[in-house]
Amino acid sequence: MGSAVTATGIAPVLQSRFSPLRFDSDHQLSEADVAILLEAARWAPSAGNSQPWAFHFRRRGDAGHAALVDHLAASSRRWAPQASALVVNLAQREVDDSGIEYSEFADYDLGQAVAHMTVQAHSMGLACRQFRAFNLDALHDTMRVAPGWQILTMTAIGVAADDDQPIPRHRRSITDLITAGVAPPDHDTTDQPRRA
Numbered sequence: 001m002g003s004a005v006t007a008t009g010i011a012p013v014l015q016s017r018f019s020p021l022r023f024d025s026d027h028q029l030s031e032a033d034v035a036i037l038l039e040a041a042r043w044a045p046s047a048g049n050s051q052p053w054a055f056h057f058r059r060r061g062d063a064g065h066a067a068l069v070d071h072l073a074a075s076s077r078r079w080a081p082q083a084s085a086l087v088v089n090l091a092q093r094e095v096d097d098s099g100i101e102y103s104e105f106a107d108y109d110l111g112q113a114v115a116h117m118t119v120q121a122h123s124m125g126l127a128c129r130q131f132r133a134f135n136l137d138a139l140h141d142t143m144r145v146a147p148g149w150q151i152l153t154m155t156a157i158g159v160a161a162d163d164d165q166p167i168p169r170h171r172r173s174i175t176d177l178i179t180a181g182v183a184p185p186d187h188d189t190t191d192q193p194r195r196a
Helices: 031-042 065-070 106-123 136-143 174-179
Strands: 053-059 085-092 127-131 149-158
Touching: 031 053, 031 106, 053 065, 053 106, 065 085, 065 136, 085 106, 106 127, 106 149, 136 149
Parallel strands: none
Antiparallel strands: 053 085, 085 149, 127 149
């Protein structure tokens, strides 16, 4: 398995992570695997320990898996059904249907929990691919999502197909990461002497 184009020093599980284009349709996730993945997500940080996340986890062949496949877009239907499991990722934004905000950081915290699950999966020799190519409204209705909750994304989890190797990947520079998104200061007067 290839590695990202990166500086040395980051954890190997992060360096080797990639999102496969195809999954091994023979691989099966055990119940123990599922429990470990959910445990990793469970221990992600959240604002005020609110834990505003939920995971609708369906292994290939399990009851409910076909219903998820039914709502996939054409682009994801080409590869996602072959993954060992599909996971619907939900965030709790409101308290029931009261209109009262449950957590203003729900989406952010769900993202952290999904990232924890993803890194844990890769440490187990699995691969994950995050996606949003599905009929959100239809899936919401099929799952009878509870008031206050919202489906955000899905994750396909499994083993990459033998012929699916990561292509060279690149990321924005660290300089760009720390300078993008904000206006530069006009000038820095911190250390300039003040006139009497």
